Amino acid sequence: MLDPFQIELWLYPALTCVAVVSGFVDAVAGGGGLVMMPILLSTNLPPHVVLGTNKVQSMCGTSVATWRYHKAGLFSFRENAPLAAVVFVGALLGTLAIQRLSADVLKLVVPALLISVALYTMLSRSMTDEDRKPVIGETEYKAVAGGIGLYDGFFGPGAGQFFATTLVALRGYGLTRATGLTKFLNVTSNIASVIVFTIGGQALWVLGLCMGLGSMTGAWIGSHFATKFGAKMIRPLLVVVSLGLTGRLIWGWFAA
Template sequence: MLDYVLLGAASFFAGLVDAVVGGGGLILIPALFSLFPHTHPATLFGTNKVGSICGTTSAVWRYARSVSIEWAPTLPAVIAAFVFSFVGAWMVTVFPPDQLRKALPFVLAAVALYTFYKKQLGVTHAPRLAGWRQITMGLALGGVVGFYDGFFGPGTGSFLVFGFVRLFGFDFLKASISSKVVNIATNAAALLLFGLKGHVWWQVGLMLAVCNIAGAQIGSRLAIKHGAGFVRKLFLVVVCLLILKTGYDAFVR
């Protein structure tokens, strides 16, 4: 029972962090692997998706009451993310993501350094793409990050937030809600694949979902209340923690 209490607490805090800047997997996935060390990774990833998709959907519902969604780039990203996340989830059942694990800390470090030194990045909302350029870039962002989420996962929300800020000129608050909408698609596709393959513990996943929703509601309220500057600061904190965690997993563990 204590294990499940700890798992519920991890899901709550994962939902809170994920609702603001993404990166909830930094908390929940290690907790799952720690409590169930002998379980197939695909089953733990699939179970995590149940909690994650419920929490993310809850966060979008809360955001949408106060922040409008920029659908022009977001919808193409959603479509591409769903397709490529399904492909990535299938691949993780066949190929281990060992090489990607080693490269991830360096990619995250580049994202953190760029965001830190570009002080005005994401502070104001100034969209700079339109028409087919916006659609094409949305498809590219959704496809690349969607495949990554299905295949591996940690930091997906953070990569999406950074992508919407850097590529489209969104502020961090607008980027956060768009990233959540895309994240729902990646989670849905991966969950569909894992469910069809029998890699989901539904009872555990539903417990994670309840806790994740509670955390997501608090996280989205904090983001709306404190604005883009708060989201930017938490984004940097989460990415730095992801660098430490993924670096440890890849080179020390």
């Protein structure tokens, strides 16, 4: 197990402040890792420890956002428990795989997917708060959600955008309702990943929980704004975050 004090003490409050912004962005549009991951990586912690520690703070933030969206009546825990279970298993398998395999292939594929998300969000008339007729049933969507959960455990960037966009496009959800259910699925995949990283000794819990306090604060604020303003706030931020993640991943090709 790594020593939680192997990084400089001033980084604890600094990263906690960054986590407030990360939690806000993640609660509204997903992609909080766009804010947090580059800064965490700059601490020179091992990459797998960065992933594990980030999952701890993300789990805290998405838990708060999930509860806020649930209290707003945007989704039911009971009705969506089977879907969450599929995501949990997918994320477990993905997190186990990332510890043994390289994610280099996904670095090439994911930017194209994120650009597709941004274009769909900008151009589709479906990205409103109105529910529509589903394209596929709940059973068929479990395969989609399980695949995204697997991806979230294995690599991660954009998983929230993929959940939200597919819930709108395939299940006919309004955007705010899709965002609420996305947080429930996100926190499920985060918990699965945290379990695996913790068993492997690849999560700094002291740092992760400090950051988690900041993430919870940002998530509370973000989910409040999202439920208040709905699609007119979520839609543009979803586009910005999707394009930002794309740019960050492409930049990583040249910086590597």
